[in-house]
Amino acid sequence: MERLIQERLVVGPLQCNCVILGCPATREAVVIDPGDEGKKIVERLKRANLTVKYLLHTHAHFDHIGGTKEVKADTNGTVCLHKADDFIYKMLPIQGAMFGMRRFGMAPAVEKFVEDEEILAFGEHKIQVIHTPGHSPGGVCYKLLTDDEAVYTGDTLFNMSIGRTDLWGGDSDLLLKSIRERLFVLEDEITIHPGHGPSSQIGIEKHENPFLI
Ligand SMILES: [Zn+2]
Ligand SMILES: [Zn+2]
Numbered sequence: 001m002e003r004l005i006q007e008r009l010v011v012g013p014l015q016c017n018c019v020i021l022g023c024p025a026t027r028e029a030v031v032i033d034p035g036d037e038g039k040k041i042v043e044r045l046k047r048a049n050l051t052v053k054y055l056l057h058t059h060a061h062f063d064h065i066g067g068t069k070e071v072k073a074d075t076n077g078t079v080c081l082h083k084a085d086d087f088i089y090k091m092l093p094i095q096g097a098m099f100g101m102r103r104f105g106m107a108p109a110v111e112k113f114v115e116d117e118e119i120l121a122f123g124e125h126k127i128q129v130i131h132t133p134g135h136s137p138g139g140v141c142y143k144l145l146t147d148d149e150a151v152y153t154g155d156t157l158f159n160m161s162i163g164r165t166d167l168w169g170g171d172s173d174l175l176l177k178s179i180r181e182r183l184f185v186l187e188d189e190i191t192i193h194p195g196h197g198p199s200s201q202i203g204i205e206k207h208e209n210p211f212l213i
Contacts, residue, residue, distance in 0.1 A: 004125055004146065005029070007044060008193070012036025013101075014063040017195055019152060021144070022050040023123020030054045030122050031071060032142060032152050033195060035063045038070025045075060052077030053122045056114070058154025058195055059139040060089035061167065062096050065107050072108045080120075082131060083113040085138025088168050114140065130182050132156045134175025135163030141183065150191040151202070157183055157192060159200040162211045179212060 005022035016035030023029070029050035034041050045052060052075035057064055060081060072079055081089055088095070089107055096104035114120070116131035126145040133139055135155045142152040155163035157179050165172040183192075188203025207213065 001025070001124055001146070004144070004148075005048060005050070007048065009037070009041060009044060011040065012063055012066060015196055016063045017193065017197075018067070019193065020044060020048070020050065021122070021125070021127070022048060023125050026123035027051055028053050028123035030056050030120070030127065031075075031077065032056045033058055033064040033154065034067040034071040036066040038067035038074075041067055041071050042074045045071075051075070054112075054120055055079050056120075056127070056142055057081045057085075057089075058141065058152065058156070059136040060085040060092075061136065061155065062092055062099065062101070062104060064154070064195060065089060065092060066096070066104055068107050069105065078111045079108055080112045080114050081110045082115070082129075082138030082140050084133065084169075085136050086110060086113070088136060088138075091168075116140075119145070132175075132178035132182050134165060134171050134173075134178045136167065137169040137171075139163075139178075143186070148191060149187075150193055151183065151186065152195075153183065153192045154195040157205060157209075158194040158196060159192075159198045160205070160209055161197075162209070176212065184212075 002024040007020040019032040
């Protein structure tokens, strides 16, 4: 099997890591967290000659869904989110205004509610949903089941940090439980790609992340 196409774009004022994963054989792709700068994401998809199957969101904070409308309009990828974050997703204009950005309209409706342990296929590749509530009620991580077995952790787990829990439905005890019981049970060697900042590894975070040791 040819190696997966993986591209990271840092988008928006909060520098969200938007990730494009593409199957080289079929050109089918997923976009994780099209948080802003939708045009830039669409251009990158076109340049790589990829067709979007799913627009995957780790959660519904504005910095992860702000570009969804533009990318959806251009690619018609299926908009995916965990149901427990739908109330936050529907608040996009309010969220933006709270952070001083009044340019966001409503995000396009969610078309597929993803569930814990669900496996989504794109081309010859597969990605699995891991529900990790705490940063938000419907927060999920996406685990790549082929190639590198990386995990896209959104704002649940960062390199040497964890997500804030003072926003809608945040719960710090639940966040720590999600990280310990759903992420730290994975193999130490697995790479994590957070929603902001640099990548890391499960084992490194398990032993050195100051919020968890
Ligand atoms: Zn967030
Ligand atoms: Zn974020």
